Amino acid sequence: MEALFTAAALSFGVVFVGEMGDKSQLMALTFATRYRLRSVILGMSIAITALIGLSVALGSALGNLLPTDWIRLAAAVLFIGFGLWALRGESADDDEDGHVVKERRSGLLTVIGAMFLAELGDKTMIMSLTLGSQYNGWGVWLGGTAGMLAADLLAVFAGVWVAKHVPERFIRWGSAAIFIVLGVILGIEAVTALTD
Structure with missing residues (x-):
């Protein structure tokens, strides 16, 4: 039991600190300005x-086999x-909290897919692979999930504030x-790695 708690505490700290300022926080903030809060939190929770x-x-042994x-x-x-989709704008609905957000039926799936794909092969996954190969797997899973959720929830609540206080056109252009920009950065990283 001590190994579980040690692994969970270590993983929470490593992942939480590693996620600060990461692209997943920017995505979480952006999603919170565009979708219902429950869709963003549920989508992030599932993906993370x-x-x-x-x-x-997978552990560190299989980590090198992923493309x-x-x-x-x-x-x-x-x-x-x-x-590009964000630029076109959408019709607004009232959220249960009373602020206006945009929502498509696919909002939940968009959050899940984007968060999962963005972090696949990212430092969070590599940290979790490494920790999972050295410490209690359940502890790493619990601590890593809680650490990433905690970091990204900070950005979600910042996004809710932005949605309430910033004009919609600025949110749309900012999103x-x-x-x-994240797409271009990821593309450059991928092309650079593929050509090396």
Whole structure:
């Protein structure tokens, strides 16, 4: 039991600190300005739980077999697509909290897919693979999931504040810019890694 708690505490700290300022926080903030809070939190929870679980299950031995550069390139194309989609705007609905957010039926799936793809092969996955190969797997999964969720929830609540206080057109342009820039960065990283 002590090994579980040690692994969970270590993983929480490593992943939480590693996620500060990471692209997943920018995505979480952006999603919180565009979708219902429950869709963002549920989508992030599903994606993060699955990602950390996959990382721990694979372990460091199988980590080198994943085609992470191709996955990163697919994520880059997806992000640029999200950015272009954000530019077109959508109709607004009232959230249960009373603020106006945009929501498509696919909002939950968008959050799950984007978060999962963005972090696949990223430092969070590598940290979880490494920790999972050295410490109690259940502890790493619990601690890593909680650490990433905690870091990204900070960004979600910042995004909710932004949605309430910043005009919609600035949110739309800012969201588009964030996704396109992240897509370009991911694309450059993927192409550079594939050509080395």
